[in-house]
Amino acid sequence: MIISTEWIYIAMGIVCLFCSFYTFFDKTNKRRILSGLFYFIYAITLLFGKIIPPFYIGLMVLAMVVIVAFGGLQKGGYGETAPDELEARRKRLGNWLFLPALLIPILTVLGSKLLVNVKIGSRLLLDPSNPTLVALGVACIIAILTAMLLTKSRPQTAFKESRRLLEAIGWAVVLPQLLATLGTIFTKAGVGTVVSKLITKVIPENSVFWIVFVFCVGMALFTMIMGNAFAAFPVMAAGIAIPFLIKRFGANADQIAAISMFAGYCGTLMTPMAANFNIVPAVLLDLKDKNHVIRVQLPTALMTLAFNIILMYLLVR
Structure with missing residues (x-):
C-alpha cells in the first residue's frame, strides 16, 4: 500500500509535536512545562507507537494521567486576532469559509468508495485494512491546505490553531484510544x-x-x-x-x-x-x-x- 493508517498517525503526531513545542515556550501558561510534556508524550505515542513496546507505551500513558491528576494541564495564550479584523476577513471570504469543512466529509466518502481498489503499479493506493480512516486523514490534510490558501496563512498558523483546539479539548483528546483499548480488554477478559x-x-x-x-x-x-x-x-x-x-x-x-x-x-x-x-x-x-x-x-x-x-x-x- 502507498498510504497506510500508520502514515495518518504519523501526520497527527507531527502536528501534536509542533503543538507541544509551542506550549513549552508559552510564557502565559503557568504550567507550560507539564502541559507541553503531556502533548509531547502523546505525540511520541502517535509517531512511534508501532515500534515502541506496549509496556513502555503503558508507562507513557500513566505519566500523562499523573500530569492531568495533579493539575499540570492548562491552557495558554494564543495571540488571537481582534474581533474587528476577524469580522472583516469573514466578510471578505464569505461562504468560501465553509469549503474546508465541507471538503472533509465529501473527500472521505469519495476516497473510501472510489479509491479503495485503485493501484499504482502493484501497490494499493489506500490501506485495505481501513480505507475510510486513511481517506479521512487525507481529506483533513487537503482541507488544511485549502484553508491556508483561502486565508493566505503560513504553515505556522495551522500549527498554532491546531494547538489552540488541542488545548481546548485537553485530556479528552486521548479518550477515544483509551476507550477502544478498554473494549478490547473487556473482550479478552x-x-x-x-x-x-x-x-x-x-x-x-x-x-x-x-x-x-x-x-x-x-x-x-x-x-x-x-x-x-x-x-x-x-x-x-x-x-x-x-x-x-x-x-x-x-x-x-x-x-x-x-x-x-x-x-x-x-x-x-x-x-x-x-x-x-x-x-x-x-x-x-x-x-x-x-x-x-x-x-x-x-x-x-x-x-x-x-x-x-x-x-x-x-x-x-
Missing part, C-alpha cells in the same frame, strides 16, 4: 461470555424481540459507560449478536453491525464519557452547564434508540 450466559438465564432464548431489545439497550448502556460505541461493540457482539441473532436466528451480520453501532451512538449522545462529543462542545461554546448538550440530545437519543430496536426486530424476525 471474557465479559462477552458473561453477558451471553446472563442472557440465557434472564431472557427466553426463542424471543427475538427481547433479545434485540437487550442487545440494542445494552449497546447504548455499554457505550454510556465506555464513552465509545466501538468499545462497546466487541463485548455486546460476542455476548449477544453472534451467538443468538446471527447463529441462532440467521440474521444478516452486516445489518446487525450497522444498526447496533447506531444504537451505541444513541448512548454516545447521553453520556459525559463521550467527552469529545458532549463536554468539549460545551467548553468551546463556554456554556455554564457542561451537561447542557446532553440534556438537549436526550429526547432524540431515546427516540432513535426505540427506532433501532424496531428496525432490527423487523429485519431479524
Whole structure:
C-alpha cells in the first residue's frame, strides 16, 4: 500500500509535536512545562507507537494521567486576532469559509468508495485494512491546505490553531484510544461470555424481540459507560449478536453491525464519557452547564434508540 493508517498517525503526531513545542515556550501558561510534556508524550505515542513496546507505551500513558491528576494541564495564550479584523476577513471570504469543512466529509466518502481498489503499479493506493480512516486523514490534510490558501496563512498558523483546539479539548483528546483499548480488554477478559450466559438465564432464548431489545439497550448502556460505541461493540457482539441473532436466528451480520453501532451512538449522545462529543462542545461554546448538550440530545437519543430496536426486530424476525 502507498498510504497506510500508520502514515495518518504519523501526520497527527507531527502536528501534536509542533503543538507541544509551542506550549513549552508559552510564557502565559503557568504550567507550560507539564502541559507541553503531556502533548509531547502523546505525540511520541502517535509517531512511534508501532515500534515502541506496549509496556513502555503503558508507562507513557500513566505519566500523562499523573500530569492531568495533579493539575499540570492548562491552557495558554494564543495571540488571537481582534474581533474587528476577524469580522472583516469573514466578510471578505464569505461562504468560501465553509469549503474546508465541507471538503472533509465529501473527500472521505469519495476516497473510501472510489479509491479503495485503485493501484499504482502493484501497490494499493489506500490501506485495505481501513480505507475510510486513511481517506479521512487525507481529506483533513487537503482541507488544511485549502484553508491556508483561502486565508493566505503560513504553515505556522495551522500549527498554532491546531494547538489552540488541542488545548481546548485537553485530556479528552486521548479518550477515544483509551476507550477502544478498554473494549478490547473487556473482550479478552471474557465479559462477552458473561453477558451471553446472563442472557440465557434472564431472557427466553426463542424471543427475538427481547433479545434485540437487550442487545440494542445494552449497546447504548455499554457505550454510556465506555464513552465509545466501538468499545462497546466487541463485548455486546460476542455476548449477544453472534451467538443468538446471527447463529441462532440467521440474521444478516452486516445489518446487525450497522444498526447496533447506531444504537451505541444513541448512548454516545447521553453520556459525559463521550467527552469529545458532549463536554468539549460545551467548553468551546463556554456554556455554564457542561451537561447542557446532553440534556438537549436526550429526547432524540431515546427516540432513535426505540427506532433501532424496531428496525432490527423487523429485519431479524
